[in-house]
Amino acid sequence: MSDITKQSLSELVENIKSKKLSSSEVTKAFVERSEKSKELNVYITEDYENALNKAKTFDEKPNLDLKLPGIPMAVKDLFCTKNLRTTAGSKILNNFVPTYESTVTQNIWNEGAILVGKLNCDEFAMGSSNETSFFGNVQNPIDKNLVPGGSSGGSSSAVAAQLTPITIGTDTGGSIRQPASFTGTVGLKPTYGSCSRYGIVAFASSLDQAGPMAQNVKDCALLQEVISTYDEKDSTSIDFKRNEYSKELTKDIKGKKIGIPKEYRVDGMPKEIEDLWKKGIEYVKDCGAEIIDISLPHTNYALPTYYIVAPAEASSNLARYDGVKYGFRAEGENLIDMYEKTRSEGFGAEVQRRIMIGTYVLSSGYYDAYYLKAQKVRKLIKNDFDEAYKKVDAILTPSTPSSAFKIGEKTNDPVSMYLNDIFTVPVNLAGLPGISIPAGHDTKGYPLGLQIIGKAFDEQNILNIAYAMEEKINFKNNITDWWIK
Amino acid sequence: MSKNKSEYLINRHDNQYEVVIGLEVHAQVTSDSKLFSTSATKFGAEPNTQVSLVDAAFPGMLPVINEYCVKQAIKTGIGLKAKINKRSVFDRKNYFYADLPQGYQISQFKDPIVGEGKVILDMPDGQKEVGIERLHLEQDAGKSIHDLDPKNTFVDLNRSGVALMEIVSKPDLRSPDEVNAYIKKLRSIMRYLGTCDGNMQEGSLRADVNVSVRKKGSKEFGTRCEIKNVNSIKFMQMAIEYEANRQVDLIEDGQTIDQETRLFDTKKNETRSMRSKEDAHDYRYFPDPDLLPLEVSDDFIENLKSEIPELPDEKKKRFIEKFKLSPYEANILVSDIETSNYFENVIKKSDVKLATNWIIGELFAALNEKNLEITESPISAGNLSKLINLIKDGTISGKIAKTVFEQMMKGDKDPKKIVEEKGLKQESDPKALEALIDKVIDDNRDKAIEYKSGKVKLFGFFVGQVMKVSGGKANPQLVNEILKKKL
Numbered sequence: 013m014s015d016i017t018k019q020s021l022s023e024l025v026e027n028i029k030s031k032k033l034s035s036s037e038v039t040k041a042f043v044e045r046s047e048k049s050k051e052l053n054v055y056i057t058e059d060y061e062n063a064l065n066k067a068k069t070f071d072e073k074p075n076l077d078l079k080l081p082g083i084p085m086a087v088k089d090l091f092c093t094k095n096l097r098t099t100a101g102s103k104i105l106n107n108f109v110p111t112y113e114s115t116v117t118q119n120i121w122n123e124g125a126i127l128v129g130k131l132n133c134d135e136f137a138m139g140s141s142n143e144t145s146f147f148g149n150v151q152n153p154i155d156k157n158l159v160p161g162g163s164s165g166g167s168s169s170a171v172a173a174q175l176t177p178i179t180i181g182t183d184t185g186g187s188i189r190q191p192a193s194f195t196g197t198v199g200l201k202p203t204y205g206s207c208s209r210y211g212i213v214a215f216a217s218s219l220d221q222a223g224p225m226a227q228n229v230k231d232c233a234l235l236q237e238v239i240s241t242y243d244e245k246d247s248t249s250i251d252f253k254r255n256e257y258s259k260e261l262t263k264d265i266k267g268k269k270i271g272i273p274k275e276y277r278v279d280g281m282p283k284e285i286e287d288l289w290k291k292g293i294e295y296v297k298d299c300g301a302e303i304i305d306i307s308l309p310h311t312n313y314a315l316p317t318y319y320i321v322a323p324a325e326a327s328s329n330l331a332r333y334d335g336v337k338y339g340f341r342a343e344g345e346n347l348i349d350m351y352e353k354t355r356s357e358g359f360g361a362e363v364q365r366r367i368m369i370g371t372y373v374l375s376s377g378y379y380d381a382y383y384l385k386a387q388k389v390r391k392l393i394k395n396d397f398d399e400a401y402k403k404v405d406a407i408l409t410p411s412t413p414s415s416a417f418k419i420g421e422k423t424n425d426p427v428s429m430y431l432n433d434i435f436t437v438p439v440n441l442a443g444l445p446g447i448s449i450p451a452g453h454d455t456k457g458y459p460l461g462l463q464i465i466g467k468a469f470d471e472q473n474i475l476n477i478a479y480a481m482e483e484k485i486n487f488k489n490n491i492t493d494w495w496i497k
Numbered sequence: 498m499s500k501n502k503s504e505y506l507i508n509r510h511d512n513q514y515e516v517v518i519g520l521e522v523h524a525q526v527t528s529d530s531k532l533f534s535t536s537a538t539k540f541g542a543e544p545n546t547q548v549s550l551v552d553a554a555f556p557g558m559l560p561v562i563n564e565y566c567v568k569q570a571i572k573t574g575i576g577l578k579a580k581i582n583k584r585s586v587f588d589r590k591n592y593f594y595a596d597l598p599q600g601y602q603i604s605q606f607k608d609p610i611v612g613e614g615k616v617i618l619d620m621p622d623g624q625k626e627v628g629i630e631r632l633h634l635e636q637d638a639g640k641s642i643h644d645l646d647p648k649n650t651f652v653d654l655n656r657s658g659v660a661l662m663e664i665v666s667k668p669d670l671r672s673p674d675e676v677n678a679y680i681k682k683l684r685s686i687m688r689y690l691g692t693c694d695g696n697m698q699e700g701s702l703r704a705d706v707n708v709s710v711r712k713k714g715s716k717e718f719g720t721r722c723e724i725k726n727v728n729s730i731k732f733m734q735m736a737i738e739y740e741a742n743r744q745v746d747l748i749e750d751g752q753t754i755d756q757e758t759r760l761f762d763t764k765k766n767e768t769r770s771m772r773s774k775e776d777a778h779d780y781r782y783f784p785d786p787d788l789l790p791l792e793v794s795d796d797f798i799e800n801l802k803s804e805i806p807e808l809p810d811e812k813k814k815r816f817i818e819k820f821k822l823s824p825y826e827a828n829i830l831v832s833d834i835e836t837s838n839y840f841e842n843v844i845k846k847s848d849v850k851l852a853t854n855w856i857i858g859e860l861f862a863a864l865n866e867k868n869l870e871i872t873e874s875p876i877s878a879g880n881l882s883k884l885i886n887l888i889k890d891g892t893i894s895g896k897i898a899k900t901v902f903e904q905m906m907k908g909d910k911d912p913k914k915i916v917e918e919k920g921l922k923q924e925s926d927p928k929a930l931e932a933l934i935d936k937v938i939d940d941n942r943d944k945a946i947e948y949k950s951g952k953v954k955l956f957g958f959f960v961g962q963v964m965k966v967s968g969g970k971a972n973p974q975l976v977n978e979i980l981k982k983k984l
Contacts, residue, residue: 210558210559213557214787247562328600330600338555351593376781
């Protein structure tokens with residue numbers, strides 16, 4: 013089969029299970045395509061040789077009962093992988109090789125998948141365009157000069173360019189859904205507590221969640237069912253009954269009540285986003301669901317709240333990168349000097365900015381006015397959703413206020429960059445699941461996404477709605493392989 | 498002069514100053530593993546051999562609370578007759594230091610696991626109650642070693658993440674003696690509970706000492722200074738004495754006291770400024786998002802209450818009521834769980850009064866001389882009990898018992914065997930004694946006549962002679978009786 017990399021995860025799994033394809037053939041195909049795609053800069057660390065060897069070993073004694081039998085997969089470089097360098101996109105972890113494996117990736121390997129490499133991302137997942145990575149920006153396969161979104165930009169680009177059949181990202185304020193939207197792919201941010209955070213380089217602990225990024229909803233459901241497990245090693249992991257999302261997937265969403273929040277009609281939103289949303293509403297109606305207007309009154313406060321809570325936690329989470337124990341160290345005259353040099357040389361500008369913001373909002377005299385206030389507003393935002401869910405089963409919004417922007421377009425304007433997260437951030441603050449699916453193109457032909465937000469632990473429901481809409485939308489990505497010479 | 502004999506006051510010119518002391522005691526929780534990881538906590542292990550990925554703060558590592566440490570803290574709270582908070586919160590205390598791998602210490606700031614309680618001190622002039630403000634759980638930091646290399650500092654993370662209880666007293670202490678009594682009592686309670694071994698040499702118990710002074714009678718507190726990390730009672734007392742006098746001197750000199758953190762230099766016996774209030778760290782406390790608030794149920798607390806042993810105050814009361822011990826004796830015997838266990842083992846099968854005297858008297862003196870703890874006593878409780886029974890049933894005299902006791906101190910031998918082997922058994926056979934006494938009277942005819950003619954003082958001479966002839970084995974009581982008849 014010549015077009016292995018064009019197959020979806022579900023197709024590949026089926027073909028390996030029915031022995032039409034071997035793991036080696038599949039792995040080789042993705043490795044070869046990855047090798048031809050260096051220009052996209054999606055990989056921080058490649059592990060092709062090991063991957064091919066593992067595929068060979070798998071084929072010698074294939075366990076075809078597994079959910080991801082011999083499937084090659086590259087993952088975001090925020091997941092610690094045993095014996096393979098894990099950088100979090102930062103110079104400060106440039107040479108860091110973990111001796112341990114994150115729970116989420118371990119779950120994936122336990123189901124037979126094979127690690128191919130580590131994907132580029134914004135430094136410590138702080139960014140919306142993958143431009144803050146120490147390892148350079150990533151190209152969006154849609155168009156040479158477009159950002160792939162962030163922070164899981166390497167992941168979105170790799171899935172869209174078919175360098176990996178599926179992948180995982182992490183989402184603190186939209187880092188899975190926004191890049192999925194920018195690349196015409198599907199990205200799910202699960203309920204907080206659904207996927208273990210053990211072994212994931214922390215950005216903001218109360219918001220971080222790992223999730224699948226895929227070419228279609230079915231693949232996304234399958235990976236979610238693999239990665240979501242209760243984990244005693246993460247005190248915020250929640251022990252709830254997890255579905256077999258892919259098996260229970262259905263397009264029957266008749267009678268479901270879908271809420272449309274009026275506050276998401278933000279000032280200056282491009283008409284094409286407004287039109288996309290209207291189209292989405294029509295699709296949902298076509299599927300037999302009911303549309304209900306709702307209000308999420310504190311939406312306006314979500315972004316400022318997020319930009320207090322997330323940097324506050326980050327400023328503390330990143331204190332461990334001090335040059336003492338592991339990672340990059342700059343020599344200094346004394347301890348303080350060593351700290352200052354290590355951290356100012358080791359961290360990029362955006363990370364430093366957020367550490368400063370976080371340090372400021374936690375400092376005595378400002379704590380009550382910022383951090384404590386933000387926590388109160390966060391509660392109000394969550395209450396908004398709780399109220400809404402008394403009337404509706406899910407909420408439909410655009411994923412982002414625009415399509416992918418140009419590389420360098422927003423790097424000097426952090427506030428405009430932050431505004432990109434306006435529709436995704438409230439979901440993290442409320443700890444809810446949200447999925448972005450490709451729903452159309454703007455006038456330039458760039459993909460646009462719609463977001464479906466669910467009740468806590470109700471991943472199945474939003475996957476079902478996405479599955480039903482996917483069929484109606486019938487989205488096709490316009491990818492020309494321009495980077496392959 | 499003060500009315501109260503034990504009142505501790507500093508006199509300068511015509512002024513009398515009272516010293517106000519509050520302690521923040523850091524007690525290491527007795528636990529095989531750390532507060533948020535499964536690493537071992539054994540003292541004296543090779544550097545960096547008891548360090549997990551969590552303790553060394555590797556990327557993506559997360560803390561998981563050790564339930565046993567939570568139980569230990571609650572038990573301690575119960576022992577301090579304190580309010581147990583069913584909901585408490587772990588916060589991050591942020592600061593940079595080479596032996597603090599996370600860049601923050603996980604502690605409890607606003608919502609500690611234990612609230613207000615109290616400790617009763619037995620002072621020479623009566624009991625004194627010291628209020629407990631709170632007890633919270635926190636992680637210890639690692640250890641920086643500065644003196645192994647001229648240029649580099651070494652870091653040992655074995656202690657990193659070890660569970661500590663910080664026990665904060667109210668500013669209720671008024672003298673170095675009270676501080677001594679307070680630490681000893683706290684230590685005693687925790688050792689009864691098995692929640693902290695109280696070993697100060699190994700750093701299991703250390704304290705930050707807050708000291709201020711005020712004119713006697715004043716209700717306002719003076720400005721306090723905090724003396725950091727003092728690790729022996731003696732040093733605490735010396736530090737307080739120095740610091741209180743320093744503060745009084747400043748006041749008398751018309752100066753003000755700066756609120757600051759100070760260090761006690763044990764070599765120079767003085768406190769030195771470490772940092773002023775202005776330089777104080779901004780710890781940027783906030784709730785640790787990696788840990789949910791800690792919630793415990795009523796059942797959980799009730800179960801722990803049922804595991805609490807009899808504590809020193811209750812034991813003392815029982816000893817006084819049941820065994821008719823004096824408060825002084827009871828205090829000594831309950832001060833340490835090992836001593837009270839020893840005592841209770843001895844009296845299982847022997848006389849309480851004799852046991853009390855022998856333990857407080859002979860045994861303590863002998864152990865003291867050899868610098869031994871009661872747990873290291875060469876004489877087991879069982880054998881001391883046997884010795885006491887030999888005295889009680891008249892087999893040996895109290896005097897012979899001391900000889901036997903000395904033998905026992907050299908190696909825990911059954912006192913009966915010593916008595917038999919050395920022929921130390923007391924002569925209590927009246928006929929044998931009569932024969933002995935007759936002989937003594939015979940040998941000292943002239944003295945006997947003198948006695949009969951009224952020189953009664955000579956009675957002692959005859960007792961002495963009989964004892965001498967018997968090799969000390971004659972039952973003194975019987976000797977007395979028979980002598981009186983015969984003379």
